[in-house]
Amino acid sequence: MIRVKGITKSFGKEHVLRGIDVELYPGKCNLIIGLSGSGKTVFLKSILGLHTVDSGTVEYDGRILGDLNKNETKKLRQEMGMVFQGSALFNSLSIEENVGLPLNFFSSMTLEKKLDRIKFCLNRVRIPDDAFVKMPSELSGGMQKRVAIARAIVLNPKYLFCDEPNSGLDPETAIVIDKLIHEITHEFGMTTILNTHDMNSVLEIGDHVILLQDGKKTWEGKKEDVLTTDEKNVVDYVFRSNLFKQMRAALAKS
Amino acid sequence: MIYRFFEGLGAYFLFLGDVFRRPEHLREYYRSFLREVDLLGFSSIALVCFISLFMGAVVLIQTAMNLDNPFLADSYIAIAVREAIVLEFAPTIVSLILAGKVGSNIASTLGTMRVTEQMDALRVMGINPASYLVLPKIAACLLFNPILVIFGMLLGLVGGYLAGDVLNLVNTEVYLSGYFMEFFPHYVTYSLIKTFVFAFIIATVSAFFGYKVEGGAVEVGKASTKSVVAMSFTIILFNYILTDMIL
Numbered sequence: 197m198i199r200v201k202g203i204t205k206s207f208g209k210e211h212v213l214r215g216i217d218v219e220l221y222p223g224k225c226n227l228i229i230g231l232s233g234s235g236k237t238v239f240l241k242s243i244l245g246l247h248t249v250d251s252g253t254v255e256y257d258g259r260i261l262g263d264l265n266k267n268e269t270k271k272l273r274q275e276m277g278m279v280f281q282g283s284a285l286f287n288s289l290s291i292e293e294n295v296g297l298p299l300n301f302f303s304s305m306t307l308e309k310k311l312d313r314i315k316f317c318l319n320r321v322r323i324p325d326d327a328f329v330k331m332p333s334e335l336s337g338g339m340q341k342r343v344a345i346a347r348a349i350v351l352n353p354k355y356l357f358c359d360e361p362n363s364g365l366d367p368e369t370a371i372v373i374d375k376l377i378h379e380i381t382h383e384f385g386m387t388t389i390l391n392t393h394d395m396n397s398v399l400e401i402g403d404h405v406i407l408l409q410d411g412k413k414t415w416e417g418k419k420e421d422v423l424t425t426d427e428k429n430v431v432d433y434v435f436r437s438n439l440f441k442q443m444r445a446a447l448a449k450s
Numbered sequence: 451m452i453y454r455f456f457e458g459l460g461a462y463f464l465f466l467g468d469v470f471r472r473p474e475h476l477r478e479y480y481r482s483f484l485r486e487v488d489l490l491g492f493s494s495i496a497l498v499c500f501i502s503l504f505m506g507a508v509v510l511i512q513t514a515m516n517l518d519n520p521f522l523a524d525s526y527i528a529i530a531v532r533e534a535i536v537l538e539f540a541p542t543i544v545s546l547i548l549a550g551k552v553g554s555n556i557a558s559t560l561g562t563m564r565v566t567e568q569m570d571a572l573r574v575m576g577i578n579p580a581s582y583l584v585l586p587k588i589a590a591c592l593l594f595n596p597i598l599v600i601f602g603m604l605l606g607l608v609g610g611y612l613a614g615d616v617l618n619l620v621n622t623e624v625y626l627s628g629y630f631m632e633f634f635p636h637y638v639t640y641s642l643i644k645t646f647v648f649a650f651i652i653a654t655v656s657a658f659f660g661y662k663v664e665g666g667a668v669e670v671g672k673a674s675t676k677s678v679v680a681m682s683f684t685i686i687l688f689n690y691i692l693t694d695m696i697l
């Protein structure tokens with residue numbers, strides 16, 4: 197479990213995170229939702245330690261980020277995987293080399309075992325074998341996302357972070373990616389933290405949903421609660437469109 | 451303005467501190483080094499050869515015109531051409547060309563990696579991007595730039611000879627013998643020391659500009675341009691300092 201306690205982060209005069217307390221559960225997809233610019237990416241990067249927070253702590257199963265020594269930090273890093281908003285594949289390396297890079301750095305596997313592991317991960321995200329030697333620029337956006345997921349899970353991480361994994365994809369591919377992450381999360385018992393502003397994702401895979409507004413957590417609950425809660429913040433966020441409002445009214449009647 | 455210059459200089463040295471951490475996974479660094487040698491070194495050979503040939507030809511024409519004197523043997527023209535090429539044209543011009551080609555490539559590659567979050571991806575994995583991405587580039591430049599400059603020297607001399615022959619400006623036999631007269635190996639050493647320093651400047655200054663990019667594609671382009679200006683400036687400055695110190 198990841199326990200976030202009162203983290204704040206500002207850039208100059210702009211206060212992006214204003215004190216967030218939240219617990220993120222293992223074996224579940226923890227979804228961070230919120231409008232564009234509400235600080236989702238900054239929140240994710242702060243938990244990861246890519247941004248140093250101004251105050252507050254982040255605890256990974258009892259280990260406080262920032263209080264660890266060099267070796268402990270290294271070990272923790274190997275338990276983390278991240279899928280970036282723009283995939284962030286290394287564009288000078290082939291697909292195979294991209295997925296293999298963490299293995300080359302951090303595992304003592306034999307070459308054969310490594311290749312097996314790379315193949316397993318890529319096939320798990322349904323990348324066909326003949327694409328292994330391609331360069332990232334030769335793949336479609338959806339495939340790049342899947343390779344990024346394969347790279348993130350190659351070291352078998354305990355914690356998986358995804359920054360809007362389905363942004364910029366068509367609705368069908370978006371759902372495929374969502375489901376993939378959901379399956380992997382349950383299959384390997386990972387603590388997955390996923391940023392999104394896509395309501396489809398929320399309703400599909402939101403085991404634990406956290407609403408971020410103006411750098412604060414304003415609501416959290418399960419996906420089922422999203423549709424039924426009377427909490428004003430959620431209603432405002434989710435039922436912004438008239439169609440959704442009518443659906444909600446109809447739902448309430450039935 | 452002056453304040454910003456010193457702020458930048460400080461940031462540059464802090465960056466170097468980050469780069470020169472002891473690498474922990476030498477094999478990966480070595481692999482990346484080989485890629486860089488291919489990318490930064492081998493791909494520049496043709497350009498350097500072409501430029502040096504014509505540079506040598508131009509140096510010869512100008513020298514021959516200025517030393518057009520019946521009492522001066524053509525071997526003296528050869529000596530003048532040789533010194534000009536070995537001392538200055540090969541190391542400095544080739545390094546400036548490489549600053550434009552290799553340096554802007556380094557800056558834009560690293561800048562792109564920065565804005566597309568590839569650097570963050572490395573950091574999440576627990577890999578120090580400064581060291582892993584930049585050290586192999588520095589090593590490749592330090593190894594390959596001197597090789598390119600030596601190519602440049604040789605082809606510059608060949609270019610001078612060919613121009614003299616084709617344009618009938620010199621007696622080729624006398625001229626050729628001049629290349630081997632009063633030769634100081636010390637001059638070549640001086641040139642190679644310069645080249646090493648320039649190679650270090652090219653690799654680290656361009657990497658610094660690329661590494662610090664914030665924003666998007668536009669900023670990457672700007673950083674690449676700025677890095678070429680900064681590299682040229684620094685190279686010319688150090689050219690003066692080193693010449694004053696060594697020669």
Ligand SMILES: Nc1ncnc2c1ncn2[C@@H]1O[C@H](COP(=O)(O)OP(=O)(O)OP(=O)(O)O)[C@@H](O)[C@H]1O
Nearest residue numbers: 207210212230231232233234235236237238239393
């Ligand atoms: N490195 C930075 N320097 C300065 N300000 C930043 C930085 N990163 C983010 N911000 C600011 O923090 C705020 C939140 O940005 P963030 O990227 O977290 O939004 P987001 O919720 O992820 O939005 P989106 O859904 O569009 O990705 C923005 O106003 C942005 O300007």
Ligand SMILES: [Mg+2]
Nearest residue numbers: 236237281359
């Ligand atoms: Mg974002």
